Amino acid sequence: MKRALIPLFSFCLFVSAKADSLENPLLKKLVEKGVLTEEEAVKIEKSSSEKLKKHATAINQSSPDFPLGKETHPNIRIRAFDKMDMYVKLGIRLQSTFENYKVDYNDPTKNDVNLWDAYLRRMRLEVGVGFSKHVSFTMDIRNDKSNYQDKGEGHFNVGDAYLKIKKPFNSLGSLVNFKFYRGKIDVSRTETVKSAWVVHYDRPHVADEAAQFISHNRRATNAQIYGNWKHIIHYELAFGDAVYSGKFKDATEYKDLKSKGGEIKEQDYFYGGKIFISPPGWEEKKRTETYFGKGKHFEVGVGYWVVPKIKYKDPSNNTYEIDRTLINYELSGHYKGLFIQAEYFDFDGVVKDWTTNEIGKSKGWYITGEYVIPELYYVAPFIRYEKWDRWDGEGDYTLKSTVAGINWYLRGNTTKVGVAYQVDDYGADIGDKKIKRLKFLSQWFF
Numbered sequence: 001m002k003r004a005l006i007p008l009f010s011f012c013l014f015v016s017a018k019a020d021s022l023e024n025p026l027l028k029k030l031v032e033k034g035v036l037t038e039e040e041a042v043k044i045e046k047s048s049s050e051k052l053k054k055h056a057t058a059i060n061q062s063s064p065d066f067p068l069g070k071e072t073h074p075n076i077r078i079r080a081f082d083k084m085d086m087y088v089k090l091g092i093r094l095q096s097t098f099e100n101y102k103v104d105y106n107d108p109t110k111n112d113v114n115l116w117d118a119y120l121r122r123m124r125l126e127v128g129v130g131f132s133k134h135v136s137f138t139m140d141i142r143n144d145k146s147n148y149q150d151k152g153e154g155h156f157n158v159g160d161a162y163l164k165i166k167k168p169f170n171s172l173g174s175l176v177n178f179k180f181y182r183g184k185i186d187v188s189r190t191e192t193v194k195s196a197w198v199v200h201y202d203r204p205h206v207a208d209e210a211a212q213f214i215s216h217n218r219r220a221t222n223a224q225i226y227g228n229w230k231h232i233i234h235y236e237l238a239f240g241d242a243v244y245s246g247k248f249k250d251a252t253e254y255k256d257l258k259s260k261g262g263e264i265k266e267q268d269y270f271y272g273g274k275i276f277i278s279p280p281g282w283e284e285k286k287r288t289e290t291y292f293g294k295g296k297h298f299e300v301g302v303g304y305w306v307v308p309k310i311k312y313k314d315p316s317n318n319t320y321e322i323d324r325t326l327i328n329y330e331l332s333g334h335y336k337g338l339f340i341q342a343e344y345f346d347f348d349g350v351v352k353d354w355t356t357n358e359i360g361k362s363k364g365w366y367i368t369g370e371y372v373i374p375e376l377y378y379v380a381p382f383i384r385y386e387k388w389d390r391w392d393g394e395g396d397y398t399l400k401s402t403v404a405g406i407n408w409y410l411r412g413n414t415t416k417v418g419v420a421y422q423v424d425d426y427g428a429d430i431g432d433k434k435i436k437r438l439k440f441l442s443q444w445f446f
Helices: 002-012 025-032 038-055 170-175 205-213
Strands: 056-059 072-079 087-105 113-130 135-142 157-165 177-182 222-229 233-240 263-267 270-277 296-313 319-335 338-351 359-371 379-389 398-413 415-426 433-445
Touching: 025 038, 072 113, 170 222, 205 319, 205 338, 205 359, 205 379, 205 398, 270 319, 359 398, 398 433
Parallel strands: none
Antiparallel strands: 056 072, 072 087, 087 113, 087 433, 113 135, 135 157, 157 177, 177 222, 222 233, 233 270, 263 296, 270 296, 296 319, 319 338, 338 359, 359 379, 379 398, 398 415, 415 433
Protein backbone atom coordinates (compact mmCIF):
# COMPACT_ATOMS: atom_id res chain seq x y z
CA MET A 1 0.00 0.00 0.00
CA LYS A 2 2.78 2.39 0.93
CA ARG A 3 4.60 1.71 -2.31
CA ALA A 4 1.47 2.28 -4.38
CA LEU A 5 0.91 5.68 -2.76
CA ILE A 6 4.39 6.99 -3.42
CA PRO A 7 3.83 8.04 -7.08
CA LEU A 8 0.55 9.74 -6.16
CA PHE A 9 2.04 11.75 -3.32
CA SER A 10 5.10 12.58 -5.42
CA PHE A 11 2.82 14.14 -8.05
CA CYS A 12 0.76 16.07 -5.49
CA LEU A 13 3.87 17.49 -3.86
CA PHE A 14 5.69 18.29 -7.11
CA VAL A 15 5.19 22.05 -6.81
CA SER A 16 5.61 22.29 -3.06
CA ALA A 17 9.00 20.69 -2.36
CA LYS A 18 11.38 23.35 -1.06
CA ALA A 19 14.68 21.76 -0.12
CA ASP A 20 16.62 18.56 0.24
CA SER A 21 15.73 18.38 3.95
CA LEU A 22 12.21 17.28 4.94
CA GLU A 23 10.28 20.53 5.17
CA ASN A 24 6.95 19.79 3.54
CA PRO A 25 4.20 19.52 6.21
CA LEU A 26 2.18 16.92 4.26
CA LEU A 27 5.21 14.66 3.92
CA LYS A 28 5.92 15.07 7.62
CA LYS A 29 2.36 14.01 8.45
CA LEU A 30 2.63 10.92 6.23
CA VAL A 31 5.84 9.97 8.02
CA GLU A 32 4.18 10.46 11.42
CA LYS A 33 1.29 8.19 10.40
CA GLY A 34 3.64 5.53 9.10
CA VAL A 35 2.48 5.78 5.47
CA LEU A 36 6.02 6.67 4.44
CA THR A 37 9.38 6.16 6.02
CA GLU A 38 11.50 9.25 6.58
CA GLU A 39 13.96 8.05 3.95
CA GLU A 40 11.17 7.64 1.39
CA ALA A 41 9.77 11.08 2.17
CA VAL A 42 13.16 12.76 1.82
CA LYS A 43 13.70 10.96 -1.50
CA ILE A 44 10.31 12.12 -2.82
CA GLU A 45 10.94 15.72 -1.73
CA LYS A 46 14.39 15.81 -3.25
CA SER A 47 13.25 14.21 -6.51
CA SER A 48 10.33 16.61 -6.82
CA SER A 49 12.56 19.59 -6.16
CA GLU A 50 15.05 18.51 -8.84
CA LYS A 51 12.27 17.96 -11.38
CA LEU A 52 10.85 21.39 -10.63
CA LYS A 53 14.23 23.03 -11.18
CA LYS A 54 14.44 21.39 -14.60
CA HIS A 55 10.94 22.32 -15.71
CA ALA A 56 10.43 25.86 -14.32
CA THR A 57 13.10 28.16 -12.93
CA ALA A 58 13.11 31.85 -12.14
CA ILE A 59 16.00 32.64 -9.75
CA ASN A 60 19.55 33.09 -11.02
CA GLN A 61 21.42 30.99 -8.48
CA SER A 62 24.79 32.50 -9.46
CA SER A 63 23.51 36.00 -8.64
CA PRO A 64 24.87 37.93 -5.65
CA ASP A 65 22.57 38.36 -2.66
CA PHE A 66 21.12 41.85 -3.14
CA PRO A 67 19.08 43.67 -0.46
CA LEU A 68 15.86 42.15 -1.87
CA GLY A 69 17.33 38.76 -2.78
CA LYS A 70 18.92 37.12 -5.80
CA GLU A 71 18.32 38.45 -9.31
CA THR A 72 15.89 36.54 -11.53
CA HIS A 73 16.64 35.18 -14.98
CA PRO A 74 15.33 37.17 -17.98
CA ASN A 75 11.80 35.69 -18.08
CA ILE A 76 10.54 32.49 -16.49
CA ARG A 77 11.12 29.39 -18.61
CA ILE A 78 8.54 26.59 -18.40
CA ARG A 79 9.59 23.32 -20.02
CA ALA A 80 7.35 20.57 -21.33
CA PHE A 81 7.31 17.35 -19.26
CA ASP A 82 7.29 15.09 -22.29
CA LYS A 83 10.03 16.95 -24.23
CA MET A 84 12.58 19.01 -22.31
CA ASP A 85 13.78 20.84 -25.46
CA MET A 86 10.37 22.53 -25.83
CA TYR A 87 9.52 25.47 -23.58
CA VAL A 88 7.67 28.75 -23.22
CA LYS A 89 9.29 31.90 -21.78
CA LEU A 90 7.25 34.77 -20.35
CA GLY A 91 8.39 38.02 -18.82
CA ILE A 92 7.92 41.77 -18.46
CA ARG A 93 10.13 44.84 -18.65
CA LEU A 94 8.93 48.05 -17.02
CA GLN A 95 11.01 51.22 -16.70
CA SER A 96 9.52 54.41 -15.30
CA THR A 97 10.81 57.98 -15.34
CA PHE A 98 9.66 60.96 -13.28
CA GLU A 99 11.54 64.02 -14.44
CA ASN A 100 11.91 67.77 -14.52
CA TYR A 101 12.65 68.76 -18.14
CA LYS A 102 14.03 72.25 -18.85
CA VAL A 103 15.01 73.92 -22.11
CA ASP A 104 17.16 77.07 -21.87
CA TYR A 105 17.51 78.92 -25.19
CA ASN A 106 20.47 81.22 -25.82
CA ASP A 107 18.19 83.26 -28.10
CA PRO A 108 16.33 85.74 -25.83
CA THR A 109 13.38 85.87 -28.27
CA LYS A 110 12.53 82.22 -27.53
CA ASN A 111 10.60 81.12 -24.49
CA ASP A 112 12.31 78.68 -22.16
CA VAL A 113 10.53 75.47 -21.11
CA ASN A 114 10.05 74.01 -17.64
CA LEU A 115 8.10 70.75 -17.71
CA TRP A 116 7.33 68.15 -15.05
CA ASP A 117 6.74 64.82 -16.74
CA ALA A 118 6.10 61.19 -15.77
CA TYR A 119 6.11 58.37 -18.29
CA LEU A 120 6.88 54.70 -18.84
CA ARG A 121 10.23 54.72 -20.60
CA ARG A 122 9.82 51.07 -21.58
CA MET A 123 6.76 48.86 -21.17
CA ARG A 124 7.14 45.40 -22.72
CA LEU A 125 5.69 41.92 -22.68
CA GLU A 126 8.34 39.38 -23.62
CA VAL A 127 7.56 35.94 -25.05
CA GLY A 128 9.73 33.10 -26.26
CA VAL A 129 9.28 29.50 -27.35
CA GLY A 130 11.70 26.63 -27.84
CA PHE A 131 10.96 24.27 -30.71
CA SER A 132 13.89 21.91 -30.28
CA LYS A 133 17.42 21.70 -28.93
CA HIS A 134 18.66 24.09 -31.61
CA VAL A 135 15.67 26.24 -32.65
CA SER A 136 13.84 28.94 -30.67
CA PHE A 137 11.80 32.09 -31.28
CA THR A 138 11.87 35.31 -29.23
CA MET A 139 9.67 38.40 -29.49
CA ASP A 140 8.28 41.28 -27.47
CA ILE A 141 5.29 43.61 -27.69
CA ARG A 142 6.12 47.12 -26.53
CA ASN A 143 4.71 50.57 -25.85
CA ASP A 144 7.79 52.67 -25.03
CA LYS A 145 7.59 56.28 -23.82
CA SER A 146 3.91 55.96 -22.95
CA ASN A 147 2.66 59.37 -21.67
CA TYR A 148 5.95 61.01 -22.63
CA GLN A 149 5.36 64.79 -22.70
CA ASP A 150 2.41 65.30 -25.09
CA LYS A 151 2.65 61.88 -26.75
CA GLY A 152 -0.33 60.35 -24.93
CA GLU A 153 -0.64 56.65 -24.32
CA GLY A 154 1.07 55.67 -27.55
CA HIS A 155 0.63 52.40 -29.41
CA PHE A 156 1.91 48.87 -29.06
CA ASN A 157 4.22 47.45 -31.70
CA VAL A 158 6.51 44.47 -32.18
CA GLY A 159 10.16 44.89 -31.19
CA ASP A 160 12.33 41.78 -31.36
CA ALA A 161 10.86 38.89 -33.35
CA TYR A 162 13.62 36.54 -34.37
CA LEU A 163 14.15 32.86 -35.00
CA LYS A 164 17.42 31.59 -33.56
CA ILE A 165 19.21 28.46 -34.72
CA LYS A 166 21.85 27.81 -32.07
CA LYS A 167 24.82 25.50 -32.56
CA PRO A 168 23.33 23.53 -35.48
CA PHE A 169 26.70 21.92 -36.26
CA ASN A 170 27.94 20.03 -33.24
CA SER A 171 31.49 19.83 -34.54
CA LEU A 172 31.70 23.65 -34.74
CA GLY A 173 30.30 24.33 -31.27
CA SER A 174 29.55 28.03 -30.72
CA LEU A 175 31.33 29.10 -33.89
CA VAL A 176 28.26 29.13 -36.18
CA ASN A 177 24.74 30.27 -35.22
CA PHE A 178 21.93 31.93 -37.16
CA LYS A 179 19.23 34.55 -36.56
CA PHE A 180 16.42 35.42 -38.94
CA TYR A 181 13.81 38.22 -39.06
CA ARG A 182 13.75 40.99 -36.43
CA GLY A 183 17.02 40.58 -34.53
CA LYS A 184 19.42 43.41 -33.62
CA ILE A 185 22.47 44.00 -35.76
CA ASP A 186 25.52 45.11 -33.78
CA VAL A 187 25.93 48.69 -34.98
CA SER A 188 26.81 49.73 -31.41
CA ARG A 189 27.68 47.86 -28.25
CA THR A 190 25.36 49.87 -25.99
CA GLU A 191 22.53 49.54 -28.53
CA THR A 192 23.03 45.76 -28.67
CA VAL A 193 23.01 45.31 -24.89
CA LYS A 194 19.52 44.55 -23.60
CA SER A 195 17.95 47.80 -22.29
CA ALA A 196 17.34 46.09 -18.92
CA TRP A 197 21.12 45.65 -18.59
CA VAL A 198 22.38 49.14 -19.53
CA VAL A 199 23.74 51.51 -16.90
CA HIS A 200 21.39 54.35 -17.90
CA TYR A 201 18.00 53.85 -19.62
CA ASP A 202 18.48 56.67 -22.15
CA ARG A 203 21.38 55.66 -24.36
CA PRO A 204 23.79 58.23 -25.88
CA HIS A 205 22.37 60.39 -28.68
CA VAL A 206 25.11 59.34 -31.09
CA ALA A 207 24.42 55.65 -30.43
CA ASP A 208 20.70 56.19 -31.03
CA GLU A 209 21.56 57.71 -34.41
CA ALA A 210 23.66 54.64 -35.24
CA ALA A 211 20.61 52.52 -34.44
CA GLN A 212 18.72 54.19 -37.33
CA PHE A 213 21.52 55.01 -39.76
CA ILE A 214 21.79 51.58 -41.43
CA SER A 215 18.61 49.71 -40.50
CA HIS A 216 15.35 50.84 -38.89
CA ASN A 217 15.71 50.43 -35.11
CA ARG A 218 18.79 48.25 -35.94
CA ARG A 219 16.45 45.31 -36.33
CA ALA A 220 14.51 45.68 -39.58
CA THR A 221 13.99 42.21 -41.05
CA ASN A 222 17.38 40.63 -41.66
CA ALA A 223 19.45 37.44 -41.68
CA GLN A 224 22.53 36.94 -39.50
CA ILE A 225 25.33 34.47 -38.94
CA TYR A 226 27.31 34.90 -35.74
CA GLY A 227 29.42 33.04 -33.23
CA ASN A 228 32.53 32.98 -31.09
CA TRP A 229 35.72 31.01 -30.64
CA LYS A 230 36.19 30.25 -26.93
CA HIS A 231 34.68 33.71 -26.20
CA ILE A 232 38.02 35.20 -27.29
CA ILE A 233 36.94 36.12 -30.83
CA HIS A 234 33.31 37.08 -31.60
CA TYR A 235 31.87 37.93 -34.99
CA GLU A 236 28.59 38.84 -36.68
CA LEU A 237 27.68 39.11 -40.39
CA ALA A 238 24.27 40.29 -41.57
CA PHE A 239 22.21 41.71 -44.43
CA GLY A 240 18.61 42.87 -44.65
CA ASP A 241 16.10 45.69 -44.85
CA ALA A 242 17.63 49.15 -44.52
CA VAL A 243 16.41 52.58 -43.35
CA TYR A 244 12.94 54.03 -42.73
CA SER A 245 11.93 57.54 -43.86
CA GLY A 246 10.41 58.25 -40.42
CA LYS A 247 13.87 57.87 -38.84
CA PHE A 248 15.91 59.24 -41.77
CA LYS A 249 17.04 62.58 -40.32
CA ASP A 250 19.08 65.58 -41.37
CA ALA A 251 21.90 67.13 -39.33
CA THR A 252 20.57 70.65 -38.82
CA GLU A 253 17.04 70.41 -37.45
CA TYR A 254 17.26 66.65 -36.90
CA LYS A 255 13.87 66.26 -38.58
CA ASP A 256 12.91 63.07 -40.34
CA LEU A 257 12.24 62.93 -44.07
CA LYS A 258 8.70 61.58 -43.70
CA SER A 259 7.50 64.37 -41.41
CA LYS A 260 8.90 66.96 -43.86
CA GLY A 261 6.89 65.50 -46.72
CA GLY A 262 9.53 63.38 -48.43
CA GLU A 263 9.83 59.62 -48.86
CA ILE A 264 12.26 56.85 -49.71
CA LYS A 265 11.58 55.57 -53.24
CA GLU A 266 14.16 52.76 -53.54
CA GLN A 267 16.95 51.22 -51.51
CA ASP A 268 19.26 48.21 -51.46
CA TYR A 269 19.75 45.74 -48.63
CA PHE A 270 22.22 46.80 -45.98
CA TYR A 271 25.17 44.50 -45.33
CA GLY A 272 28.13 44.38 -42.98
CA GLY A 273 29.45 42.92 -39.78
CA LYS A 274 31.36 43.29 -36.55
CA ILE A 275 34.26 41.54 -34.85
CA PHE A 276 35.47 41.96 -31.28
CA ILE A 277 38.15 40.19 -29.31
CA SER A 278 39.17 39.60 -25.69
CA PRO A 279 42.51 38.46 -24.26
CA PRO A 280 42.53 34.98 -22.66
CA GLY A 281 41.37 35.19 -19.07
CA TRP A 282 39.38 38.38 -19.78
CA GLU A 283 36.72 36.91 -22.07
CA GLU A 284 33.38 38.63 -22.57
CA LYS A 285 30.70 35.96 -22.22
CA LYS A 286 27.62 38.21 -22.26
CA ARG A 287 26.89 41.62 -23.79
CA THR A 288 25.93 43.63 -20.72
CA GLU A 289 26.88 46.78 -18.81
CA THR A 290 25.99 45.50 -15.32
CA TYR A 291 28.38 43.14 -13.52
CA PHE A 292 27.59 43.86 -9.81
CA GLY A 293 31.20 43.74 -8.67
CA LYS A 294 31.89 40.21 -9.91
CA GLY A 295 34.58 38.97 -12.29
CA LYS A 296 36.45 40.80 -15.02
CA HIS A 297 36.43 41.28 -18.81
CA PHE A 298 38.08 43.37 -21.52
CA GLU A 299 37.27 43.61 -25.22
CA VAL A 300 37.86 45.79 -28.28
CA GLY A 301 35.92 45.65 -31.54
CA VAL A 302 35.11 47.24 -34.86
CA GLY A 303 32.00 47.15 -37.04
CA TYR A 304 31.51 48.08 -40.70
CA TRP A 305 28.01 48.56 -42.17
CA VAL A 306 26.87 49.74 -45.61
CA VAL A 307 23.68 50.67 -47.47
CA PRO A 308 24.83 50.77 -51.12
CA LYS A 309 21.90 52.82 -52.44
CA ILE A 310 19.09 54.95 -51.01
CA LYS A 311 16.95 56.85 -53.51
CA TYR A 312 14.68 59.41 -51.86
CA LYS A 313 12.37 62.28 -52.74
CA ASP A 314 12.96 65.44 -50.71
CA PRO A 315 10.25 67.89 -49.48
CA SER A 316 10.59 69.88 -52.74
CA ASN A 317 9.88 66.75 -54.81
CA ASN A 318 13.46 66.42 -56.03
CA THR A 319 14.94 62.91 -56.22
CA TYR A 320 18.43 62.11 -54.94
CA GLU A 321 20.51 58.96 -54.56
CA ILE A 322 23.07 58.40 -51.81
CA ASP A 323 24.92 55.56 -50.12
CA ARG A 324 25.65 55.21 -46.41
CA THR A 325 28.52 53.76 -44.39
CA LEU A 326 28.85 53.41 -40.62
CA ILE A 327 32.10 52.45 -38.90
CA ASN A 328 31.86 51.72 -35.18
CA TYR A 329 34.75 51.18 -32.77
CA GLU A 330 34.15 49.88 -29.25
CA LEU A 331 36.06 49.18 -26.06
CA SER A 332 34.77 47.92 -22.74
CA GLY A 333 36.12 46.38 -19.59
CA HIS A 334 35.35 45.76 -15.97
CA TYR A 335 37.26 44.60 -12.93
CA LYS A 336 35.14 43.76 -9.94
CA GLY A 337 33.11 46.91 -9.18
CA LEU A 338 34.59 49.19 -11.86
CA PHE A 339 33.08 49.26 -15.37
CA ILE A 340 34.20 51.46 -18.30
CA GLN A 341 32.88 51.53 -21.87
CA ALA A 342 33.59 53.77 -24.86
CA GLU A 343 32.54 53.88 -28.52
CA TYR A 344 33.40 55.97 -31.57
CA PHE A 345 31.11 56.39 -34.60
CA ASP A 346 31.97 57.51 -38.13
CA PHE A 347 28.92 58.25 -40.31
CA ASP A 348 29.20 58.80 -44.08
CA GLY A 349 26.09 59.74 -46.10
CA VAL A 350 24.61 62.39 -43.81
CA VAL A 351 22.15 64.94 -45.22
CA LYS A 352 23.02 68.40 -43.87
CA ASP A 353 19.59 69.96 -44.35
CA TRP A 354 16.51 68.79 -46.26
CA THR A 355 16.30 72.20 -47.94
CA THR A 356 19.81 71.93 -49.49
CA ASN A 357 20.46 68.16 -49.68
CA GLU A 358 24.17 68.63 -49.17
CA ILE A 359 25.75 65.25 -48.34
CA GLY A 360 28.63 64.82 -45.92
CA LYS A 361 29.91 63.12 -42.80
CA SER A 362 29.31 63.03 -39.06
CA LYS A 363 31.30 61.64 -36.15
CA GLY A 364 30.92 61.22 -32.44
CA TRP A 365 31.92 59.31 -29.34
CA TYR A 366 31.00 58.66 -25.73
CA ILE A 367 32.55 57.20 -22.61
CA THR A 368 30.67 55.86 -19.62
CA GLY A 369 31.63 54.36 -16.30
CA GLU A 370 30.04 52.92 -13.18
CA TYR A 371 31.38 51.78 -9.83
CA VAL A 372 29.31 49.24 -7.89
CA ILE A 373 29.78 49.17 -4.11
CA PRO A 374 28.49 45.84 -2.72
CA GLU A 375 29.38 46.94 0.81
CA LEU A 376 26.83 49.79 0.47
CA TYR A 377 23.99 47.47 -0.55
CA TYR A 378 24.92 47.67 -4.26
CA VAL A 379 24.74 51.43 -4.63
CA ALA A 380 26.50 52.40 -7.88
CA PRO A 381 27.46 55.95 -8.94
CA PHE A 382 27.91 56.44 -12.70
CA ILE A 383 28.85 59.11 -15.21
CA ARG A 384 28.72 59.45 -19.00
CA TYR A 385 30.03 62.06 -21.43
CA GLU A 386 29.46 62.25 -25.18
CA LYS A 387 30.38 64.57 -28.03
CA TRP A 388 28.71 64.30 -31.42
CA ASP A 389 29.49 66.53 -34.41
CA ARG A 390 26.29 66.07 -36.39
CA TRP A 391 27.93 67.76 -39.41
CA ASP A 392 31.65 67.45 -40.00
CA GLY A 393 32.44 70.82 -41.55
CA GLU A 394 31.99 74.54 -41.03
CA GLY A 395 29.58 75.80 -38.39
CA ASP A 396 28.69 74.68 -34.89
CA TYR A 397 26.80 71.40 -35.19
CA THR A 398 28.18 69.88 -31.99
CA LEU A 399 26.03 68.20 -29.37
CA LYS A 400 27.66 67.63 -25.99
CA SER A 401 25.93 65.61 -23.30
CA THR A 402 26.83 64.83 -19.69
CA VAL A 403 24.95 62.44 -17.42
CA ALA A 404 25.72 61.70 -13.77
CA GLY A 405 23.71 59.66 -11.34
CA ILE A 406 23.39 56.81 -8.88
CA ASN A 407 21.86 53.38 -9.42
CA TRP A 408 20.72 51.19 -6.56
CA TYR A 409 20.49 47.52 -7.46
CA LEU A 410 17.91 46.32 -4.95
CA ARG A 411 17.67 42.97 -6.71
CA GLY A 412 20.14 43.28 -9.54
CA ASN A 413 18.42 44.24 -12.77
CA THR A 414 15.18 42.67 -11.55
CA THR A 415 14.48 45.60 -9.21
CA LYS A 416 16.49 48.77 -9.65
CA VAL A 417 15.99 52.43 -8.75
CA GLY A 418 18.09 55.51 -9.38
CA VAL A 419 18.44 59.21 -9.93
CA ALA A 420 20.28 61.00 -12.77
CA TYR A 421 20.97 64.54 -13.93
CA GLN A 422 21.57 65.13 -17.65
CA VAL A 423 22.68 68.28 -19.49
CA ASP A 424 22.59 68.38 -23.32
CA ASP A 425 24.34 71.36 -24.92
CA TYR A 426 23.32 72.02 -28.56
CA GLY A 427 25.58 74.11 -30.83
CA ALA A 428 24.53 77.34 -32.53
CA ASP A 429 23.51 75.62 -35.78
CA ILE A 430 21.46 72.81 -34.18
CA GLY A 431 19.23 74.69 -31.76
CA ASP A 432 21.59 76.87 -29.69
CA LYS A 433 20.12 75.63 -26.39
CA LYS A 434 20.64 73.55 -23.29
CA ILE A 435 18.29 70.80 -22.15
CA LYS A 436 18.51 69.88 -18.47
CA ARG A 437 16.81 66.78 -17.09
CA LEU A 438 16.55 65.59 -13.49
CA LYS A 439 15.28 61.99 -13.63
CA PHE A 440 14.01 59.61 -10.96
CA LEU A 441 14.12 56.09 -12.33
CA SER A 442 12.85 52.61 -11.54
CA GLN A 443 13.03 49.23 -13.26
CA TRP A 444 11.10 45.99 -12.86
CA PHE A 445 12.36 43.17 -15.04
CA PHE A 446 11.43 39.52 -14.97
